[in-house]
Amino acid sequence: MSTAFGGVRFAVTKASKAKTGTKTAAKKPAAKKPAAKKPAKKTAAKKPAAKKKTATAKKGTAKKKAVKKKPVKKKKKAVKKPVKKPKKKVVLTPEQKKRKEIKELREKALDVPKIPPASGWTAFTTEKKSISPELSKEWAALPVEEKQKYIDKASAMRAAKIKAYEKWVASTSPAAIMEANKARARLKRLGKSKAASISDPRQPKRPVAARVLHMMDQYKSGRTFENPDGTKMSVIDILKTCNAEYLALPTQEKEKFEERHKANLEKYHKTRAKFYAEDGKAHA
Numbered sequence: 001m002s003t004a005f006g007g008v009r010f011a012v013t014k015a016s017k018a019k020t021g022t023k024t025a026a027k028k029p030a031a032k033k034p035a036a037k038k039p040a041k042k043t044a045a046k047k048p049a050a051k052k053k054t055a056t057a058k059k060g061t062a063k064k065k066a067v068k069k070k071p072v073k074k075k076k077k078a079v080k081k082p083v084k085k086p087k088k089k090v091v092l093t094p095e096q097k098k099r100k101e102i103k104e105l106r107e108k109a110l111d112v113p114k115i116p117p118a119s120g121w122t123a124f125t126t127e128k129k130s131i132s133p134e135l136s137k138e139w140a141a142l143p144v145e146e147k148q149k150y151i152d153k154a155s156a157m158r159a160a161k162i163k164a165y166e167k168w169v170a171s172t173s174p175a176a177i178m179e180a181n182k183a184r185a186r187l188k189r190l191g192k193s194k195a196a197s198i199s200d201p202r203q204p205k206r207p208v209a210a211r212v213l214h215m216m217d218q219y220k221s222g223r224t225f226e227n228p229d230g231t232k233m234s235v236i237d238i239l240k241t242c243n244a245e246y247l248a249l250p251t252q253e254k255e256k257f258e259e260r261h262k263a264n265l266e267k268y269h270k271t272r273a274k275f276y277a278e279d280g281k282a283h284a
Helices: 014-024 055-066 094-109 120-128 133-141 144-171 174-189 210-220 235-247 251-282
Strands: 002-005 008-011
Touching (some): 120 144, 210 235
């Protein structure tokens, strides 16, 4: 291939074309890669701005400051208590111990309403409010009808006292009466009282001894206790006779009465324990 330039032809080769092409061809700019986006910086969360104290708040604080503080009370000095010296143990003599025991027993024995005898003389002296030899002569000189009036009066007084006694027993704890009877028995042994034991029908009765069971069987059998001359035996003689007969019994016969006594005693203890347990609950 040839080209004319100023009337002169030049042969243009492929190589020259290539060269010229390379010179003449405008170089295209290389396509820029999109720049990698940098991670956005975390912005620190802004703290809400502290509210300005208002004028009223300032006034409030000013008032608080103005409040007067209460005066601090001074602590009182602890007064030391005087140390008590231990009391010396009082050693009682035997006589002092006995007097103390008697005093305590009399307190436990209780004061019981007294039951006067149904005696005309008692009613007569109660009415006159005195006892003297002259009064006894006056009583002896009274007609039988007058004496009978005093006897009837004494019977009425006794009946009233018995009711008062029964009322007192019913209003008193059986346990207290039991303790009173123990105290009365002890005072009798010491020779300081002749008071009889308090009769309480509520108390369980202790069973009689084996020899008494033998005597009771004799009565139940219809036996009449008579002297050799045919007269009736006294109570003391009956007791002596039965006791001697019991001791003369064979061992096997005695054991029967002993077994009966033991069975009655076991029953008594169970009844007594139950009775006082119920009494304790009632008076708790």
